[in-house]
Amino acid sequence: MSDPHEAARAAEDAARRSYGKLIAFLAARSHDVAGAEDALSEAFATALADWPVNGVPRSPEAWLLTVARRKVIDALRQRRHDEAASEQMLWLAELALDDEDDSVIPDRRLGLLFACAHPGIDAGVRAPLMLQVVLGFDAATIASAFLVAPAAMGQRLSRAKAKIRQAGIGFEVPQGEALSERLVFVLDAVYAAYSEGWSDPQGADARRRNLADEAIWLGRLTASLLPDEGEALGLLSLMLHAHARRHARRDAQGQYVPLQEQDPKTWDAAMIDEAEALLSRANRCEGSGRYQLEAAVQSAHAVRRLTGRADWPAIAQLYEALHTLTDSPVAALNRAVALAEVQGPQAGLAALDVVAADVRMADYQPYWAARADLLARSGAVDGAKQAYRRAIGLESDPAVRHFLQQRAASL
Known part of the structure; x- marks a missing residue:
């Protein structure tokens, strides 16, 4: 008899490591994701009853697949009288052929x-x-x-x-241009x-x-x-760059700390290094897209841990490229903020005035927060107060709202 806790841990590890792999294999032919989930759920329930008694199998993944496949076959046999009986019999035959070797499960x-x-x-x-x-x-x-x-x-x-x-949505991976789309x-x-x-x-x-x-x-x-798709690498780089700063976004009292005021020493250096390596790989791939550009923006912010200042000229250029690529008003807004760091608040406000024409900015809190900050820096106190009030009213995060209230009060 095996240790029940060991069996439970083995099942949990198998679920974490192989759940999606097993679902994909079971559902690839039938396109029946729900049926695959039901079968695998039953297989895990069987494992939790069997493994504490008979021990954890040498290959938990293969054991689970064998049991789940039998559950799928049983379910299909019960539905043979349906109109799709001939198609189901084909799946049954293919599943039976696969039954000989569970040692290698295609991913x-x-x-x-x-x-x-x-x-x-x-x-x-x-x-x-x-x-x-x-x-x-x-x-x-x-x-x-x-x-x-x-x-x-x-x-x-x-x-x-x-x-x-x-x-009948297939599980095929598109090729050529269709892959990028x-x-x-x-x-x-x-x-x-x-x-x-x-x-x-x-x-x-x-x-x-x-x-x-x-x-x-x-x-x-x-x-x-x-591994050769630059946008997939770029997205992972972007998420890791952002996640590296997760503990710096609030101080010890839980107060909001904007990116420009965060202490780079509190950032996760190892995660940033991984993000930089991924971005470097992405840049060697053919073409570039939104996620690579956004990851590059984060990289230009992360350089502050080495130089003491973000690379604002590069950030402004990257957001301009993003706006050209996506026509996103958010990219234009962030470009305006970056321009203010390079050329001064008046240049940033001029760029913001162009963004203001987009009706989506009317209720977009970051637009009003940015406008309030640039107006305050340019000495337009009354306008800054009005913009802060608008930003505070649109903000749902209590910590960010308190931060904006403090900035408004300091005027």
Whole structure:
């Protein structure tokens, strides 16, 4: 008899290491992600009953696949009377042929990621779907992390899986130009998951505590499976650069500390070094995209740990390139802030006036915070106070709101 705690740890390790790999393998032919999840869930339940008695198998991953595959076969046999009986019998035959060798499991997780981010899947559910089918998050946890009612999130996930099955969305990895076009959806979904975790800098919200780490794990997976795609490397570099500063965003009293005032000694140097190495690799790849440019911006901020000052001219140029590439008003806003550091607050305000024409800026808190700061620096106190009031009213984070209130009061 094995130690029950050892068996539980082995099952947990297998889930962390292989959950998405097993789901991708089981669902690759049938496109039935929900069926694969049910089968694997039963396999894990069987493992928790069997392993404490018979010991942890030499290859937990292969053991789980064997049991899960049998569960899939049993489920398909029970559905043979359906209209798709001939197709199901084909899957059964293929599963039976594969049954001879579980020692080497093909890694189809990249195809699973592309299925989750297929254009036919609603953009708002792509990131949650990845977290569930690749990492094994339950719907309630995902719902809490994305601040959605559990029932609503469960319905969205179920509909997305049904779409994959009914539309026959394949797990193939696109080739050529199609790869770059579809990869954007995958990377955007991973970054959306990271952004949700990033919004809780202190990890005080249990609903979001591990989301940023899990998104980085997805980013590592994508970059490892696509080592020659500069944008995959760029996204991982961007997330690591941001994550390296996670402990510097609040002081010991929990007060907000803006990037320019953070102490570089509190940044995670090893993580920054890894981010820099990834960005260097990305720059050697053909072409460049949004995530490589954004990672380069973070790198230009990180240089302050060596020189004492961010490379503002480079930051302004990078944001100009980002705005040209994406036509994003946020990129234009950040370029204006960088210009103020290079040419003075009046130059920054002139650039902000151009951005103000975009109606999306009317309720965008960073625009009003930037405007307030530049007006204050240029001596326009009344205008700065009005802009600060607008920024404070739009800010939901208590720490950032308190920071803005202090800046307004100092005028």
